[in-house]
Amino acid sequence: MTFDPGQLGRSKADLAEALGALRRRAGRTQVWLARRCNMSQTKLSNIETGRITPGLVDVELILKALGTPRETAAQMTALARLAHTEWQGKRASWRRGVDKRQAELAGLEAKAVELRYFLPAMVTGLLATPAYMRAGLAHVPGDMSGTLARKLERQAVLHDSGKRFTFLLTEQAVRWPVTSHESMAAQLDRLISLSHLPGVRIGVLPFVLPGVRGPMNTFTVYDERLVTVETFTGRLVFRDVRDIADHLEIFSSYERIASFGDEARDLLRKWAGIYRS
Structure with a gap:
C-alpha cells in the first residue's frame, strides 16, 4: 500500500x-x-x-x-x-499556530522517560541557542517571538533527573551554517556544555566513517511507544510497534559508532575553532 x-x-x-x-x-x-x-x-x-x-x-x-x-x-x-500512522502537515500546523506545536512537544517530552533524537540535518530546539533558533524559524510566517520563548522554556526538561536523553548528530547537522560563523561557534560551545549534564548524552557522527548507511530523516523516539519523523513539508507519527522497533534498530546502529564524551567534545571544539578562525 x-x-x-x-x-x-x-x-x-x-x-x-x-x-x-x-x-x-x-x-x-x-x-x-x-x-x-x-x-x-x-x-x-x-x-x-x-x-x-x-x-x-x-x-x-x-x-x-x-x-x-x-x-x-x-x-x-x-x-x-x-x-497507527498520523500525518501532520506543516501548513496545517502554521494555521493552528506554531505555539500549539511547542505545547504538543512539551507534552510528549513530559510523558517520556527515555528520549532518542537522530539529527542528520540540524540541531534540535532542545539543544539550540536563541540565535540558532531564530535562524531556523526564519521560513515560518508570522511573529515568532512567542514560539522562541516556548522553545527556550522547553529546554528546562534537560535538567529533569528522571529522564534520559540521547542525541545523535551528524557532522552536517553540527556544521551546517544556519546562522553567522560567530553564532555557529556559540552553538557548538552550547553542545559541549550540555554534554556534561548527567541525563544527556550527545553523540557525533563525523563524515569520515566508512561504509555507514546514509542518514535520511530526522526522527525522535519517545520511550518505545511513539516515533516522529520529520520531512520538509510535515511529520509522520508512528505508533505501530514494528515501526517503532525499526527506528530503534536504526538508532542503535548509529549509536554504536558515534563518538561520545571527551571524544565528541574534542570534535565539537575543533569545529568551533574553524568557525572562529
Whole structure:
C-alpha cells in the first residue's frame, strides 16, 4: 500500500469497518471471535466500532481466527499500519499556530522517560541557542517571538533527573551554517556544555566513517511507544510497534559508532575553532 496522507484520516474507520465485515462474512459472533483471540467481547466490539484502534498483533489474531486468505490478510495488515500512522502537515500546523506545536512537544517530552533524537540535518530546539533558533524559524510566517520563548522554556526538561536523553548528530547537522560563523561557534560551545549534564548524552557522527548507511530523516523516539519523523513539508507519527522497533534498530546502529564524551567534545571544539578562525 502506497503512502497517501489523505488515507491516514480514513484508515482507522476503514480498519474497524473491514474487520467487522470479515467476521460477519465468516458467520462468526463477537463472543466466538473474542474467545479465539483471547480478548474480551467488549474490546472486540470497541475495535469494530472504531472506539479503539487495534495493534498489529490483535489484527493478526483476528485474521488467523477467521481463516482470512493471504492476500486479504496482507491488505488488512497494511491498513492496520496506516491506522497507527498520523500525518501532520506543516501548513496545517502554521494555521493552528506554531505555539500549539511547542505545547504538543512539551507534552510528549513530559510523558517520556527515555528520549532518542537522530539529527542528520540540524540541531534540535532542545539543544539550540536563541540565535540558532531564530535562524531556523526564519521560513515560518508570522511573529515568532512567542514560539522562541516556548522553545527556550522547553529546554528546562534537560535538567529533569528522571529522564534520559540521547542525541545523535551528524557532522552536517553540527556544521551546517544556519546562522553567522560567530553564532555557529556559540552553538557548538552550547553542545559541549550540555554534554556534561548527567541525563544527556550527545553523540557525533563525523563524515569520515566508512561504509555507514546514509542518514535520511530526522526522527525522535519517545520511550518505545511513539516515533516522529520529520520531512520538509510535515511529520509522520508512528505508533505501530514494528515501526517503532525499526527506528530503534536504526538508532542503535548509529549509536554504536558515534563518538561520545571527551571524544565528541574534542570534535565539537575543533569545529568551533574553524568557525572562529
